[in-house]
Amino acid sequence: DVKVTQSSRYLVKRTGEKVFLECVQDMDHENMFWYRQDPGLGLRLIYFSYDVKMKEKGDIPEGYSVSREKKERFSLILESASTNQTSMYLCAIGTSDFSGANVLTFGAGSRLTVL
Amino acid sequence: DAKTTQPTSMDCAEGRAANLPCNHSTISGNEYVYWYRQIHSQGPQYIIHGLKNNETNEMASLIITEDRKSSTLILPHATLRDTAVYYCIVCGFDAGKSTFGDGTTLTVKP
Numbered sequence: 031d032v033k034v035t036q037s038s039r040y041l042v043k044r045t046g047e048k049v050f051l052e053c054v055q056d057m058d059h060e061n062m063f064w065y066r067q068d069p070g071l072g073l074r075l076i077y078f079s080y081d082v083k084m085k086e087k088g089d090i091p092e093g094y095s096v097s098r099e100k101k102e103r104f105s106l107i108l109e110s111a112s113t114n115q116t117s118m119y120l121c122a123i124g125t126s127d128f129s130g131a132n133v134l135t136f137g138a139g140s141r142l143t144v145l
Numbered sequence: 146d147a148k149t150t151q152p153t154s155m156d157c158a159e160g161r162a163a164n165l166p167c168n169h170s171t172i173s174g175n176e177y178v179y180w181y182r183q184i185h186s187q188g189p190q191y192i193i194h195g196l197k198n199n200e201t202n203e204m205a206s207l208i209i210t211e212d213r214k215s216s217t218l219i220l221p222h223a224t225l226r227d228t229a230v231y232y233c234i235v236c237g238f239d240a241g242k243s244t245f246g247d248g249t250t251l252t253v254k255p
Contacts, residue, residue, distance in 0.1 A: 034188075063241040073189075073245035088242075120188050124241045129196070131177050132240035136188030 032057050036121050036137035043144050049108040051140050053121030061124035062104040063134070064088075064096065066117040073120065079104055111144045118142075149233045154250040157227075163220040165249050167233030170214040176237050178209060180218045181245070182229040189232060189245070192218065223253045 037052035053062065063078040065088075075088030077096040085096050093115060097105045108115055121137040150168040157163040169178065177196050181189040193200055193207045195216070200207045206219040220227055232248040234240070 061239075061241055065245075067245075070247070072247060075242060078241050122188070122241065124239070130238070131179075131194050131196070132236070132238060133179070133191050133194065134181070134189070134240050134243070135191065139186070139188045141186070 032059070032123060032125060032135045034121055034123055034135050034137040036119075036140045038140050039138060041140060041142045043111050043142065045112060045144060047111050047144075049111050049142065049144075051106040051108075051119050051121075051142070053104045053106070053137055055102050055123050057123075058101060059123045059125055060101070062098070063122045063124065064094075064104065064106045065120045065122065066090070066115075067120055067139075068117050076106065108142075111142075113144050116142060116144045148244070149235055149246065151231075151233050151246070151249045153247065154252070156252050156254055157220075157223045159225060159253055159255050160222055163223040163227065163251055163253070165218040165220075165231050165233075165251060166215065167217070168215045169233070169235045172213050172235050173237070176235050178207065178213075178216050179234040179236070179240065179243070180205070180207065181232045181234065182227075183232070183248070184226075184229045192231075223251075225253050225255065227251065228253045 033056045064076045065073040079098045095107045119140045122134045179194040180192040183189040195207045209216045230248040234243045236243040
């Protein structure tokens, strides 16, 4: 089975700090995604990547950047954390089966609190 | 991607079948129906998916109506550990851009 590991389960940071959230997969999958999840708002796509050094903006990229220097690692960066970025952050990879269906495998999530 | 509608919450007695409905009346021909669940403070977990035919795996069964405008996820013998939020997603090629709304909160009671 595919495994998606997020580096930190719980983080507490101060306003203005730089925050790195790392996501690592153990297989050779191209498609990786970062979301945030907030009550009443569902999952919202921040950034995604279809290959090394490739990145695309999702629905809410403002205040975030990403890095994908190696295929197995997709990092989400908050250059200057703000209190409205307090949220649960979820990383996922997308895998296709023989029928063309596309299944997402999520990490356990990183709950970030910005004070 | 097509929009889905699910009930906000449902209860189920332990050991009984849990039937979770989903409406997706605007589904297009190449879109699959996927179900995920999210147990508190964890990432969503894939359960099952289907295109036209009913599907079954070790976790659940998926019943899709003939017109594909609705589907039902069936957990045949619900346990307390099945208490979670269940998401019905409809999407085409790129699942990563799927819309996860509020889902159905299923509470399995002893």
